[in-house]
Amino acid sequence: MFPLNQWYVAGFASELQDKPLARVLLNHPVVMFRTADGGVAALEDRCCHRSVPLSCGTLDGGGIRCGYHGLLYAASGQCIxxxxxTKIPGKAKVAAYPAVVRNGVIWxxxxxxxxxxxxxxxxxxxAHEDARYRYKTxxxxxxxxxxxxxDNLLDLSHVGYLHGKTIGGNPKVHMEAPTIVSxxxxxVRVVRxxxxxxxxxxxxxxxxxxGLVDRWQEIEFHTTHLHIFTGAVEAGAEPLENPQRGGFHMRGFHGITPETANTSHYFWSMASSSHPEQPDNIDVVYQQTEQTFEEDRVLIEAQYQNMRQFDGAAIIDIHVDAGANRARRIIATQIAAQLSDQASAHVAA
Ligand code: FES
Ligand SMILES: [Fe+2]
Incomplete structure (x- = not known):
């Protein structure tokens, strides 16, 4: 079971081209496409005639036409x-999910x-609309x-060990950095x-x-996504307490959407501020961020394989886990509430 009553990231508006966009989200096969008014439609990816995926069809006048016998569906999911x-049965429709494009992201x-x-x-x-930044997805x-x-994103102590070629640094300095979790x-908010x-x-x-820098990492966790603001100023140049501080900024957005219980989509963007001497620094920031996140992917997939290999083996917590554990408690509480709602509905029925 996944947390519900949430906006999840389903992709980026730039992916809505002249073909249907199919994706499994929270175990639901979904087809998305751009509507006539420039918005986005998200439908169950199944024709109500003979269950062919609608994503095998074509876009047609703001709707989607099944590629088997040509049923045409509106963005509402209604067959039109x-x-x-001539007669269209009342049951000729498929489920539609509320979907919105905001700041270039499909939710x-x-x-x-x-x-x-x-x-x-x-x-x-x-950050996607802020003139101080350029971003890529x-x-x-x-x-x-x-x-x-x-877990990985809420614990940036790992960057010294895993990302030494890019955003890392001295691993010991990272592990010993004062960390405030609230x-x-x-x-959940984690500041280091x-x-x-x-x-x-x-x-x-x-x-x-x-020379040396004063560096910060500010992580903000929400159930479906995280904002991570990192950066640095020349050491002593200005107080890190100042939210309007200058210097080099990296503003990361991380939409983490379950595909299934064992697989996930990770949609991200990185925005950076630029220095007059390096106006195009987004290119190197993006390239190194992508390399960094690929290192995370390889490691986390290996971690998961090992968790399965050693199924049930005891694990321990250390000081760096406080933020991640807090996020896990939030999700556990949300899922427990859903199970309780389901049980109540069952009793009422
Ligand atoms: S299966 Fe879609 S029109 Fe027949
Ligand atoms: Fe990482």
């Missing part, structure tokens, strides 16, 4: 044309009650459950500072740092 037949709502419209908007991605498919990716029933530390390769490639 059966070639050669899809998975609710506890099918057909109930969400009362919230998907979150804003301010990417996606990885993981052969691992989604919460292992949460949050509430829906969010590494003052007067040696800038890692990505930072010196993207920004003309001359």
């Amino acid at each position: 044309e059966i070639p050669g037949q 899809i709502w998975f609710g506890e009650q099918p057909g109930v419209q969400p009362d919230t908007q998907p979150p804003e991605l301010a 990417g996606a990885f498919h993981y052969k691992a459950p989604y919460q292992l990716i949460h 949050g509430d029933e829906e969010h 500072w590494m003052k007067a530390s040696t800038p890692p390769a990505t930072y010196t490639s993207a920004w003309p740092f001359k």
